[in-house]
Structure formats: C-alpha cells, structure tokens
Amino acid sequence: MSEGKGSRAAEIVDPVLRYPIGRFDRLTHRPNLGSTRLGIGAGADEQDNESSRIESQEQPMQMRSLLHIMMVIAFLVSTDLWAEVRADPTGLWQTFDESGALQSTVSVEIKGEKLFGYVVSLHQQAEENPVCEACEGVWRDKPVIGMEVINGLALKKAVWQKGTIFDPESGKFYRGSVWLEGETLFVRGHVGFLYQTRSWQRVPGQSASEHAVSGAQRMPENNPAASSAP
Template structure:
C-alpha cells in the first residue's frame, strides 16, 4: 500500500510538472510546419522569459537581429531573449512582450497551455485587437 501511495504521488507530481509552461519548446513555422528553433521558457525575479537556445538550421545560427531596436540591435538571434516580463494570471502568463527577430517588431504577448494538450504551448503576439497565435511543441531530448 505504501508503494502504491508513493507511486501515485510520483505520477501526480510529474503530471503537475509536465503541465507547466516552463522548459524547452519547439517553435514551428506557420507556413511550412517545419520546426525552426528551441525556446526555453523560464522564471526570473518573479516574471517569465523565453530565450532562443537553438536554431535548427545551421546556416541561420549566426543571424543577427538587424531590424531590432535598443539593446537587441544586431544581437545574435540564437541566444536572444524574445519573451519578456510575463506575469501569471490564472492559467495564462500575460502583460509581457515578444520580439519577432525576423523583423525586429515587439508585440504584447501572452502564453498558455492548450486545453487538454499540456505539451502544446499557445504563444500570442498582439497589437490592439489584432493578434497572431502560434502553437509550440514541448521539446524532449
């Protein structure tokens, strides 16, 4: 009986952990459906951030964000923090920003796990009432 309780506690704990936004996610190109990069979602000083850890195409790994403004100007895209200052609000993290390193534009952002699919992260960038939502897939090594 003790083993069963221990096993259930372990499984329940893993289920809770696997249903968090934190960890590594594959970004998927909207047009081709091909995985582009791995973004790590992490917490820092009470807020949530996302950093591009790896770009899959080797010929794109040294690209710089030439269109970015401020501190991101000419920064390498691989290693760039693109999600910033998200705060938890219920099941979502919002009130932050996301930078599109292809054009340097910064949008308001929110992220959340897709209903009944804890391995799918919904990432929305928006400006006023206009928005675009991408689905990122949990990355498993």
Template structure:
C-alpha cells in the same frame, strides 16, 4: 515491518516525483520547440525561465535555416531589424520574451520579439495537452489582431 516502511517511503517518493512532473507541466517554464505558423517547420528551441514571478524566453538554438537564410545571414544570424540593445546581436542566446506574468490559467502582460522583422508585440501564453503544448499569441492592441504559434515542450 522494515519492508512496510521501505514500501511507504518508496511510494511517497514516487508520489512526490509525480507531483513535481505534474507541476512542471502546469507552467511554461522549460524548453520549447517553436513551430513556425506559416511553414509548419521547427525554427528554434526556446528556454523559458522564471525570475521573481516573471517569465522570459531565450532562443538557445536556431533550426532548419533555409539555404537563402544562410546565404543572407550566415549560419549564426544577427537581429539586423531589431532596435536598441538587440540591434545586430546574435539571435541565438537572445531574450525574445520578457515581463510575462501568470493571470489565472494564462500568462500575459509581457512582450515578445519577432527577430525576423524586429517587431515587438504583446504576448499571451496558454498551455494545453497536459502542458505539452504552449499556445503563443503575439498581438498589437487587441488579442484578436495578431498571430499565434503552438510550441511543443521538449524533454
């Protein structure tokens, strides 16, 4: 009888753990490797968090800086083209996405900053590949006019 109870508890724990893992893959919350849509190179690690139903994304690490970028901006570039409070602030640690809310199976309504150009765009997020890929669409006006990147979930 004891082994049956222990087995039931162990099975319940496994199911609960699987449910938590499944739920985590159904949301953009987590760490993502940003892959540049032009070069195909990983450019940064972005941590997406949720606060009061809104997502925000912060650059936690820059990657694969070219020798030209390092010569121009140093190993820890600043957002020289940004405006307002982000002007000349370190890109690492900067919140570049904010105000994004879930709308069915997409997340939208927020903004995303391109630190390279200093431009701010509307943003739309959608998950694919069992929650392992995040399609990020930055646009002005209509979603048809913009650019997309696919970010890859980090373990």
C-alpha cells in the same frame, strides 16, 4: 345626646373596622403570578436551563459552519495551486514557421514570478549564429541566439500575460500572452485588437524546469526588451 353621639360615632367607625381586614386579606393572599411569569425564584432556573439548551444546539451549527468555510477555502487554495502547476511552461520548446517546419528552440523559465524565454538554437539558417538584421538601435546585428523573446509575463488564471513578445525575424514587439495545454505552449502576440497565435511543442524528452537553459548558456546582453517597449 351623649348616647346619640356615641352611637353615631360607632356607626361611622364600624364600616372602617368591618372592611380593612378583608381588604388587606385579599391583597396579601393574591396569587403571586410574577414568580413564574417573570422568571423570579424557581422560574430563573427554568430560564437558565432553556438558555443552556439553546446554546448546546447552536454550538454544533457554528462548528458545521466553520468547517464548511474551511473546506471552501481549502478547495479554492488547492484549485489555485493546481492551476499554477498546469500553467508551468518551463523547459525547452520547439518553434515552427507558417509551413510547420522546425524553426528554433526556446528556453522558457520563471524568474521572480515572471515568465521569460530565450533563443537557444536555430534550425533553418545557414549560419550557426546569425545576427538580427531587423532589430533597431543598438540591437541591430546582434546574435539572435541568446535573445530574449518572452519578457516579464505574469500569471493570472492559468494565463501568462501583461508582458512582451519579441520577434527577431521582424524586429517587432507585441503585447504577449502565453498558456499551456498539455504538451503544447500557445504564444500569442497582440497589436491593438489584432493578434496572431503560434503553437510551440515541448522538446521530446524535456518536461520540467530542470531542463531549462541556465543563465551561463544564454546571452542576457542580447535582450532588446531590456530597453525597448512595444
């Protein structure tokens, strides 16, 4: 009986002793695939090298993009500056009536980024300095020479606008716009959807703001636009 029990016990234990070492041996000698696939150990260096390579490729692209943006900004700024230079109408200008006869000379100047124009001489009147008979209110019968005929136009896209044009001959105000094309200054007065455009020619030999009439030579008190609106 004792031997039977011992043999039986050995039979029960033997399977356990036969396989555990083999099982653990298979587990401990299983290839460590994670060291390369997951970037552990030597794989981490490869991943760092790949990141450095990508960063080195991205830096030139970023520099090119930044350079492109800077070039676009420089082009836009230079275009705006060139447009402002082309739109500079300061100086002395001759005006003409509908028949094309010389009518007056107007000094155009910029003050505080706004455009203004003043009558400096008349060429058709018998009197040296006639008065404005068509003007209303306190400006009636005031001398025409020195009157402000362009008032407060602002520059936008090479056109001076959103100000007023005053016509001493009719005594009326108009919404005004002024733009320069070569040696010709176009002056347009608007009434609703209607408008009329006159072309002024630069006085021969005059070409810049240095030729504009100074404040001492005009009469700022004769400015109907200072207290009137269209």
